[in-house]
Amino acid sequence: DAxxxxxxxxxxxxxxxxxxxxxxxxxxxxxxxxxxxDLGHGLRLIYYSxxxxxxxxxxxxxxxxxxxxxxxxxxxxxxxxxxxxTSVYFCxxxxxxxxxxxxxxxxxxxxxVT
Amino acid sequence: xxxxxxSPPDLILQEGxxxxxxxxxxxxxxxxxxxxxxxxxxxINLFYIPSGTKQNGRLSATTVATERYSxxxxxxxxxxxxxxxxxxxxxxGYQKVTxxxxxxxxxxx
Numbered sequence: 001d002a003x004x005x006x007x008x009x010x011x012x013x014x015x016x017x018x019x020x021x022x023x024x025x026x027x028x029x030x031x032x033x034x035x036x037x038d039l040g041h042g043l044r045l046i047y048y049s050x051x052x053x054x055x056x057x058x059x060x061x062x063x064x065x066x067x068x069x070x071x072x073x074x075x076x077x078x079x080x081x082x083x084x085x086t087s088v089y090f091c092x093x094x095x096x097x098x099x100x101x102x103x104x105x106x107x108x109x110x111x112x113v114t
Numbered sequence: 115x116x117x118x119x120x121s122p123p124d125l126i127l128q129e130g131x132x133x134x135x136x137x138x139x140x141x142x143x144x145x146x147x148x149x150x151x152x153x154x155x156x157x158i159n160l161f162y163i164p165s166g167t168k169q170n171g172r173l174s175a176t177t178v179a180t181e182r183y184s185x186x187x188x189x190x191x192x193x194x195x196x197x198x199x200x201x202x203x204x205x206x207g208y209q210k211v212t213x214x215x216x217x218x219x220x221x222x223x
Contacts (some may be wrong), residue, residue: 043213101145105157
């Protein structure tokens with residue numbers, strides 16, 4: 001039972017480069033989320049998706065693009081990376097069952113933009 | 115938006131001691147979760163507890179939604195309990211998850 005995985009786990013890129021962070025879950029959860037974690041800000045929601053082909057902005061979406069062509073995958077793309085996007089990125093998923101909104105987190109990707 | 119405050123911000127315990135972490139929120143919430151972020155950065159689900167009391171081994175949690183707070187109890191603390199504890203709440207729409215600022219716990223032998 002792999003659960004939710006993220007790749008790469010560590011990434012160093014240069015300013016202006018495009019970079020894609022991958023998220024894959026094996027539970028068939030409908031909802032998926034991307035967060036970034038920075039010192040002094042805690043975890044902040046970037047984008048979320050309620051189902052395949054349905055995405056919406058969270059608190060800090062600028063500079064990021066998401067897509068969700070398949071239920072199990074939710075990639076996050078930084079189209080032109082900036083130093084302010086240096087952060088730890090967490091993907092999460094949650095079942096469609098509206099009795100519970102429990103979220104399950106991946107291991108995170110540490111991204112450094114030089 | 116909703117404000118989520120956790121206290122204390124930092125806590126140092128001797129191994130074997132008990133502790134209570136608090137999460138206050140400024141508005142009514144639909145859901146509440148407690149997480150433990152271990153020293154390696156992994157976020158681990160502890161409790162999904164929009165109301166009531168739950169227990170899991172040495173940990174238990176209580177949420178009093180009407181008074182807008184939740185408590186996490188850690189008994190007989192161990193060094194592996196070290197890390198940061200977050201509460202996260204849903205308010206309004208399902209996507210509006212707000213995390214608290216966290217309590218950093220260090221358990222020393």
